[in-house]
Amino acid sequence: MAKTDKAHRPKPRLKPQLPRGFQDQDTGTLRVTGAMLETIRAVFERYGFDPVETPAIEYTEALGKFLPDQDRPNEGVFSFQDDDEQWLSLRYDLTAPLARYVAENFDRLPKPYRSYRAGYVFRNEKPGPGRFRQFMQFDADTVGTASVAADAEICMMAADVMEELGIKRGDYVVRVNNRKVLDGVMEAIGLDGDENAGKRLTVLRAIDKLDRLGADGVRLLLGGGRKDESGDFTKGAGLNEGQAEFILNVVTFERFFEASSEKEMDQNSEYENRSRASETYNAGFAELDEIRSLVQAAGYGPNRVKIDPSVVRGLEYYTGPVYEVELTFETVNEKGEKARFGSVAGGGRYDGLVGRFRPDETPATGFSIGVSRLLAALSALGRVDTAADLGPVVVLVMDRDRIADYQTMVAGLRAAGIRAEMYLGTSGMKAQMKYADRRNAPCVIIQGSNEREAGVVQIKDLIEGARMAKGIEDHAEWKEARPAQVEVEVGKLVDTVREIVARHH
């Protein structure tokens, strides 16, 4: 066969290839994720939330702002038209679909309505490290109450989740702010009114970058604009120096968020006094103060839940308290650079979202955990058990015409609750041993004609065998020694295997 004859190359093969931004979930990831989801679920249940799921696809208009336009129907959101021409979209979060669900089933749900759900969401945007176009969120919401007790509770629940996942107190913090506070601050410097809506948005975006760019970077973005290292220029909000300074002082005002009560605030602070002129600010601050006293009464100090006026979160639908869970520890990535995980969960109050479907407003608050990011963080902390799970016990096929015997052994093991399988390939014994090794089998069962005539089986403990092999250099010796291999009567097979499995569990 002239393999160099490129003119007669075999048919072009389909390239097995994942679309970019998507990922397969291998066995190890799924097992670890499953354990993590179970931990989160248990905490949510304990707080009284019930599981409810909605589908991955909704009518586009039910999801909110992203009505596809003619030119770019899939900007940000995966969308397509149903056969009745209606636009459908893959959900990009779990909150908007929940709002739809509550509105659609409003009359038969108890209010306040409390539920949780985990599911994949989809975003059609540029993927990056740790950012995918399909990822899982774990979400909990309280719908139908305006009480900030609901917000306070979610903050405490978020803290509980982190600790039950093995993240130490101090390695995370739930940061809480109130959109009304930021709105009030902007009012105080004359940024109220519809004509300033665009500026307010730019200001919020700038504040959101505080942890990444620092105060100086944000100052530039509040003013004329900022040029980054690549030379790319970002237009600023166009505030004057006094306005920019005012905002920066509020969002970085340590005493504001370190104070344990309103009374401890510095009432003579220029910024505080000027902000107090705004009713929105006062209302927002009062809510924050109430959240603060609620969580503190429950024993959650600022080392777990802390007020932080620089928290912004989403710009789209939050109306009151907003919160996010930040991981505060640093790790070193593969390249040896310092890396911080940042926000792994977030949420807030969205009083207008359900109301889009109903005549009245329905206040609601909730939050979502970014499951994959959190998993990456836990791995970095060494809080995930990365050891591969034990595979099935593998019964080797020594004589192809005795398959019924092997299948019987497998059935016996399975009946005893032991994961087991007969080798289903066609290769020889050596390959079967390799197979069992790669499956991480605790042991293999060997019965050739010799053993069958004697009414026995060989049981080889692969894990113990690998351990013993480390001391053996010579292959002939290694073969001869048959490390960790025992011969037992067929009747003792299940009991012996059970012992081996228990030993390695």
Next chain:
RNA sequence: GCAGCUGUAGCUCAGUUGGUUAGAGCGCCUGAUUGUGGAUCAGGAGGUCCCCCGUUCAAGUCGGGGCAGCUGUACCA
């Protein structure tokens, strides 16, 4: 979207001023070992040098255009 950098084997990468049949390590497969996973040794498979056009006797190497990836930035429900 914008900017910078990078595209050579499954993976990580070499590849000289342009020069014959494009290499290494790891991984994979086979054998030494007819019934034993490791280690060792020997052998093997695997390439559209991202794509197209151009320059040249000659292009993985030079030029132009495209595409893809990475990083930063913008957007982020």
